[in-house]
Amino acid sequence: MTDSCNNRCPPLNDDHDVVKMAHGGGGRAMAQLLDDVFRPAFDNPWLAKQHDGAVVEMPGAMAFTTDSYVVRPLFFPGSDIGTMAVHGTVNDLAMCGARPQYLSAGFILEEGLPLATLRRVVDSMAAAAVEAGVQIVTGDLKVVERGKADGVYINTAGVGKVVAPKPVEPTRIQPGDRILLSGDLGRHGVAVMTAREKLELESAIESDCASVVQPVLALLEEGIDVRCLRDLTRGGLASALVEVAESAGLAAEIREVDIPVREDVSAFCDLLGLDPLHVANEGRFIAIVAEQDVARATDILRRYPVSQGAVEIGHFVQGAAGLVTASSMIGASRVIDRLSGEQLPRIC
Amino acid sequence: MTDSCNNRCPPLNDDHDVVKMAHGGGGRAMAQLLDDVFRPAFDNPWLAKQHDGAVVEMPGAMAFTTDSYVVRPLFFPGSDIGTMAVHGTVNDLAMCGARPQYLSAGFILEEGLPLATLRRVVDSMAAAAVEAGVQIVTGDLKVVERGKADGVYINTAGVGKVVAPKPVEPTRIQPGDRILLSGDLGRHGVAVMTAREKLELESAIESDCASVVQPVLALLEEGIDVRCLRDLTRGGLASALVEVAESAGLAAEIREVDIPVREDVSAFCDLLGLDPLHVANEGRFIAIVAEQDVARATDILRRYPVSQGAVEIGHFVQGAAGLVTASSMIGASRVIDRLSGEQLPRIC
Numbered sequence: 304m305t306d307s308c309n310n311r312c313p314p315l316n317d318d319h320d321v322v323k324m325a326h327g328g329g330g331r332a333m334a335q336l337l338d339d340v341f342r343p344a345f346d347n348p349w350l351a352k353q354h355d356g357a358v359v360e361m362p363g364a365m366a367f368t369t370d371s372y373v374v375r376p377l378f379f380p381g382s383d384i385g386t387m388a389v390h391g392t393v394n395d396l397a398m399c400g401a402r403p404q405y406l407s408a409g410f411i412l413e414e415g416l417p418l419a420t421l422r423r424v425v426d427s428m429a430a431a432a433v434e435a436g437v438q439i440v441t442g443d444l445k446v447v448e449r450g451k452a453d454g455v456y457i458n459t460a461g462v463g464k465v466v467a468p469k470p471v472e473p474t475r476i477q478p479g480d481r482i483l484l485s486g487d488l489g490r491h492g493v494a495v496m497t498a499r500e501k502l503e504l505e506s507a508i509e510s511d512c513a514s515v516v517q518p519v520l521a522l523l524e525e526g527i528d529v530r531c532l533r534d535l536t537r538g539g540l541a542s543a544l545v546e547v548a549e550s551a552g553l554a555a556e557i558r559e560v561d562i563p564v565r566e567d568v569s570a571f572c573d574l575l576g577l578d579p580l581h582v583a584n585e586g587r588f589i590a591i592v593a594e595q596d597v598a599r600a601t602d603i604l605r606r607y608p609v610s611q612g613a614v615e616i617g618h619f620v621q622g623a624a625g626l627v628t629a630s631s632m633i634g635a636s637r638v639i640d641r642l643s644g645e646q647l648p649r650i651c
Numbered sequence: 652m653t654d655s656c657n658n659r660c661p662p663l664n665d666d667h668d669v670v671k672m673a674h675g676g677g678g679r680a681m682a683q684l685l686d687d688v689f690r691p692a693f694d695n696p697w698l699a700k701q702h703d704g705a706v707v708e709m710p711g712a713m714a715f716t717t718d719s720y721v722v723r724p725l726f727f728p729g730s731d732i733g734t735m736a737v738h739g740t741v742n743d744l745a746m747c748g749a750r751p752q753y754l755s756a757g758f759i760l761e762e763g764l765p766l767a768t769l770r771r772v773v774d775s776m777a778a779a780a781v782e783a784g785v786q787i788v789t790g791d792l793k794v795v796e797r798g799k800a801d802g803v804y805i806n807t808a809g810v811g812k813v814v815a816p817k818p819v820e821p822t823r824i825q826p827g828d829r830i831l832l833s834g835d836l837g838r839h840g841v842a843v844m845t846a847r848e849k850l851e852l853e854s855a856i857e858s859d860c861a862s863v864v865q866p867v868l869a870l871l872e873e874g875i876d877v878r879c880l881r882d883l884t885r886g887g888l889a890s891a892l893v894e895v896a897e898s899a900g901l902a903a904e905i906r907e908v909d910i911p912v913r914e915d916v917s918a919f920c921d922l923l924g925l926d927p928l929h930v931a932n933e934g935r936f937i938a939i940v941a942e943q944d945v946a947r948a949t950d951i952l953r954r955y956p957v958s959q960g961a962v963e964i965g966h967f968v969q970g971a972a973g974l975v976t977a978s979s980m981i982g983a984s985r986v987i988d989r990l991s992g993e994q995l996p997r998i999c
């Protein structure tokens with residue numbers, strides 16, 4: 304009950320202040336932190352109401368998704384936990400064939416987190432929300448003791464209006480359907496790993512973390528019959544393909560030579576014995592489309608910077624459900640399996 | 652990359668197995684944990700699709716809310732973190748005048764958490780979801796290293812259809828409107844505190860954690876003009892009243908003698924120097940209604956076990972925004988303020 308904030312809280316000072324247990328107490332200190340850091344950043348009429356939740360209009364079919372973000376370190380080349388917490392969740396909505404609209408944000412803060420760090424994370428989220436065209440309309444804040452929570456864990460949940468005219472899901476995949484990959488693989492995982500281990504690389508490898516909403520909506524709006532979408536986060540392309548193929552009851556064949564991996568990423572993975580097909584991405588997805596749509600879908604994707612490297616990498620065939628094989632440059636073929644174990648913990 | 656689950660995972664064994672980092676890796680071990688623990692408990696067609704999100708029908712105005720749960724210990728007299736994670740979020744939706752329908756669940760698990768403990772938490776959530784009439788349709792799972800996350804942190808977000816014909820919010824409160832309190836105060840906070848400190852009380856005080864959805868929907872369905880609702884979680888009745896009064900631009904007067912607090916709770920609070928008006932509850936709320944609705948609203952609330960102790964405790968008046976005064980039995984009056992500092996951390 305002893306507290307620096309007994310009658311009136313002194314103004315928060317970014318140079319000195321840190322998160323205290325009292326900031327999670329539901330009282331005056333929490334109100335101050337919300338007013339000072341969160342509401343100005345996420346400024347909108349829903350948060351201004353200070354209610355237990357937000358009331359929004361959501362006619363018809365809606366997609367609903369959630370992700371928690373525990374990436375370590377909080378900041379890494381090309382992105383940070385706040386940006387990821389928005390892009391990761393809007394991307395999941397896009398994968399459902401939906402236009403992301405509203406997000407919730409739940410923060411678990413570690414006592415002692417510098418206020419300046421918190422503000423940087425919150426500002427990143429706000430900027431990412433603007434970029435993705437979503438509003439953060441409701442939230443929650445908890446504080447846990449020093450040594451827990453690595454500074455901050457963030458959960459976002461999101462809702463969005465389904466704009467795809469047909470369900471976007473693995474069961475709609477037909478034998479012969481083509482697999483489009485939206486760009487090069489592995490940069491997010493490598494960027495986090497180098498930041499965590501403080502590895503010095505000749506060239507900095509930046510995370511691919513980005514919203515993929517625009518190209519996905521463009522595919523749908525321009526009438527491509529998108530059978531299925533899947534982002535390539537934990538477990539990478541390999542796990543995503545195996546999962547989708549399992550759900551579709553089909554096998555898949557990909558051409559390894561057509562899968563773009565930057566040379567520096569490839570060298571880094573070789574050095575550490577990682578398979579780029581298993582490394583996590585935060586701005587990459589696969590789109591499954593009918594053969595006759597491949598050329599047009601690829602053209603649409605290439606219009607957007609986030610998917611300008613889009614390329615067809617293979618197709619689905621009748622066969623054992625979930626069997627994914629990759630042919631190499633010399634024509635040999637290997638079975639691609641989902642990630643076993645934890646290749647790189649705390650990547651997202 | 653060394654992992655007990657390299658080619659095929661051995662069946663999970665509740666007696667021996669614990670959560671491993673690999674369970675958060677997005678690969679085979681995670682798939683096994685989801686299949687073995689989560690999907691059977693939350694069994695529904697949305698989760699069965701194993702997609703990045705759920706597609707639900709949500710016509711018209713919808714409430715959207717989120718909360719993270721970091722209560723310590725995970726189990727305490729009368730409830731546990733899993734039950735709270737469902738009831739807390741459905742109650743927030745009810746406070747928006749909405750019928751809760753779909754929840755998301757984001758788990759942050761600590762490496763080493765016994766599988767049996769995880770299953771107990773998940774089963775509690777599933778039971779609470781059935782009780783509250785909601786489906787857990789989408790989720791996420793992360794694992795962090797030993798020493799972080801106190802076993803498990805849970806975030807739930809929820810959506811529900813707004814059924815209130817008029818907005819349920821502080822701005823609709825008029826001078827003269829009455830404050831109904833749904834039951835006795837303080838049991839949740841005291842139950843968690845005794846469990847954490849392993850205090851031996853003569854009589855066990857059990858948490859009041861419960862869904863308040865039924866009585867709230869009954870008020871709305873039976874035509875009570877509910878001006879505002881607020882649950883009395885962190886910061887207790889005092890913080891909730893001050894916040895609501897501030898947003899309403901009004902003052903409030905309550906009669907302390909009419910506020911039900913169990914004798915054992917009161918004695919415990921006296922002993923520790925706590926004010927029961929500041930202690931957190933997880934199954935209590937206030938409903939603000941017009942004077943002419945008080946008798947009927949009270950009757951409706953008393954029909955339900957969770958609000959059978961409903962009682963009118965005061966009213967709103969013209970005055971300084973947010974000024975809440977309580978009159979005592981002997982007629983003296985004191986200003987009620989929101990909680991300053993962190994009275995009892997990690998209560999929810």
